[in-house]
Amino acid sequence: MDLNQVFALIEAGLNSLINYVAYHVVTSLIPAFLLAGAINVFLSRDAIIRHLGLESRKLISFPLAAVSSFGLAVCSCTVIPIAAGLYKRGSGIGPTFIFLWVAPAANILALTYTGAILGFDMAVARIIIAFATAFLIGFAMSIIFRNDEASRSKKTGLERVAGMSIVVGDVKGIVLIALLLVTLLMPNYLGATLPNYLNINPCEDKLLIYGYKLLIFTVLFVITMSYALKFIERNHVSVWMHETLWFVRMIFPLLLVGVFVIGVVSKLLPEPWIREWLGGNGLLQTFIACIIGALSYFAALTEAPFVSMLMSLGMGKAPALALLLTGPGMSLPNMLAIIKVFTVKKAAAYILITITVATLTSFIVGKIMWSL
Numbered sequence: 001m002d003l004n005q006v007f008a009l010i011e012a013g014l015n016s017l018i019n020y021v022a023y024h025v026v027t028s029l030i031p032a033f034l035l036a037g038a039i040n041v042f043l044s045r046d047a048i049i050r051h052l053g054l055e056s057r058k059l060i061s062f063p064l065a066a067v068s069s070f071g072l073a074v075c076s077c078t079v080i081p082i083a084a085g086l087y088k089r090g091s092g093i094g095p096t097f098i099f100l101w102v103a104p105a106a107n108i109l110a111l112t113y114t115g116a117i118l119g120f121d122m123a124v125a126r127i128i129i130a131f132a133t134a135f136l137i138g139f140a141m142s143i144i145f146r147n148d149e150a151s152r153s154k155k156t157g158l159e160r161v162a163g164m165s166i167v168v169g170d171v172k173g174i175v176l177i178a179l180l181l182v183t184l185l186m187p188n189y190l191g192a193t194l195p196n197y198l199n200i201n202p203c204e205d206k207l208l209i210y211g212y213k214l215l216i217f218t219v220l221f222v223i224t225m226s227y228a229l230k231f232i233e234r235n236h237v238s239v240w241m242h243e244t245l246w247f248v249r250m251i252f253p254l255l256l257v258g259v260f261v262i263g264v265v266s267k268l269l270p271e272p273w274i275r276e277w278l279g280g281n282g283l284l285q286t287f288i289a290c291i292i293g294a295l296s297y298f299a300a301l302t303e304a305p306f307v308s309m310l311m312s313l314g315m316g317k318a319p320a321l322a323l324l325l326t327g328p329g330m331s332l333p334n335m336l337a338i339i340k341v342f343t344v345k346k347a348a349a350y351i352l353i354t355i356t357v358a359t360l361t362s363f364i365v366g367k368i369m370w371s372l
Contacts, residue, residue, distance in 0.1 A: 009264045016263025016297075017256060023210055024075070024299060027217045029252070031184040032078045036085035037244030038180055041236065042173030049090040054153040058094065062138045065095035066131060069103035072185065075299050076334035077255050079103045081247045084341045093145050094138035097350055100338075101137055105329030106130030109189055110303070114324065117304040122317070125369055126324050129361045133325065133354065140353045145346060172231050179227055183220040187213040251337045258333025262297050265332075281316035281370070286363045289319035290355050293326030294335075303327040318366025325358050 052061050072079070083100040087093070104110075106127055115123035142149070191213035228237055277288050298306065306327070307320050315323075330351070339347040 009267050012267035013260040013263040016266070017260045020256075020259040020297070023206075024077070027187045027210075027213050028075065028078045028184070029081075029255075031180055031217070031221070032074065033081050033244050033247050033252075034240075035177065035180040035184055036081035036247045037240050037242075038173070038177050039082070039085035040089055040243045041240045042170075042177055043089060045090045048086065052086065052091040052095040054092045054149045056092065056095075058139070058142070061092060061095045062098055062135055065091075065098040065138070066102050066134050069099045070106070070108055072103040072107050074103050074107070074184070074188075076104045076297070076329060076331045077337070078184070080251055080255075080334060080337045080341065084247060084251065087342070092142065093149055093346070094142035097141050098134045098138040100350075101329055101354065102130060102134045105325050106134075110328060114304045117308050118311070118320070118324075121369060122320070122324070125317075125321055125365050129321060129358070129365055130325055130329075132361050133357045136357045137350065137353055141346070141350060144349055173236075176224070176228055176232060179220075179224040183217065183224050186220060187217040190216055250340055254336040254340050255333040258331065258336045259297060262295070262332050265295065278310060278315040278319050281318040281363075281366050283359070283363050285316060285319045286322045286366070287355075287359045289315070289322040290326045290359045290362070293323040294330040294351070294355055295332050296327060297331040297333060298327045316366070317370050318363050321366055322358055322362040325362065326355065329358075330354065 050056060051064060069079075072082075074082070079100055082103075083096055086099065087096045091099075111123050111127055114126055191209055228240075232240075278285055278292075293303075303324055307315075307323050310323070311317070311320050335347060335351060338350060342350075
């Protein structure tokens with residue numbers, strides 16, 4: 001590899017980084033980090049532990065985690081601080097990782113967009129596989145790390161008795177969390193509808209769509225922060241900012257590293273190779289699609305057009321399903337952040353379980369729905 005090729009790889013990594021910072025930090029990550037901090041300060045730990053904690057019934061906590069994340073149109077990076085906030089506040093490992101998977105992989109907006117671009121059958125298959133995978137992930141993580149969870153549950157109980165946790169949990173704090181959630185979600189939801197109303201191409205008019213999202217975000221952000229400064233006590237706002245910065249320091253640097261590496265890797269992968277190895281509906285092709293999706297970064301709602309393009313080049317529907325799930329559901333930045341927040345062992349288990357289950361379920365559902 002000569003010097004020009006090295007510079008080309010560095011340029012690809014920097015371009016990926018610049019694109020990520022320009023289009024995703026302000027409207028996605030900033031409200032996500034603020035929401036994570038708010039969850040850790042204003043949401044009652046007792047309520048989270050009661051409904052999503054280790055001692056809660058899995059038949060209740062798992063579906064609750066899946067359904068509550070169903071409405072969050074976020075990418076694999078944006079969901080990290082939110083899931084970390086729930087986990088730090090007392091959520092069990094099973095519900096936390098279900099939330100971590102379903103929110104980016106099978107939210108309602110992504111499913112709607114999938115149906116519009118790839119057809120109703122692909123949207124139905126995607127939701128079936130996403131929820132089946134989610135529950136298997138939740139059960140597997142709960143079983144593998146049951147001893148760690150038992151120790152963590154005892155520690156959480158001691159903290160609650162000793163009064164170490166900050167519990168606001170009043171109406172004002174809940175309203176702030178709701179406003180932050182709206183600030184995070186509405187730019188994506190409304191931004192996705194703009195191409196339909198203005199008859200524009202979302203790929204060619206990316207800057208216009210982002211400007212529209214930024215305008216919506218700015219209005220909502222000003223309303224939210226004005227509410228916080230007017231109705232939330234100053235010492236609670238200070239603690240909220242402190243918790244938010246903790247999540248930023250923990251997660252954000254690794255997201256940037258991961259995005260840079262993805263830019264470099266995308267430069268190295270030849271497009272003809274991808275076309276050749278993703279054709280057909282075999283188990284190997286589905287597995288390869290899972291790996292590519294797991295390592296790549298897809299912003300919210302970008303996976304469906306990408307998969308549509310690959311299908312037009314001959315990619316089978318089973319690999320397409322795998323890519324639709326692991327593409328938005330996982331990414332290299334996502335993996336690095338999970339390692340930092342949840343430890344290497346938990347991250348490795350989650351990654352291996354998710355890729356294995358997503359591959360098998362995509363392959364099986366693909367065979368059932370579109371028999372060769």
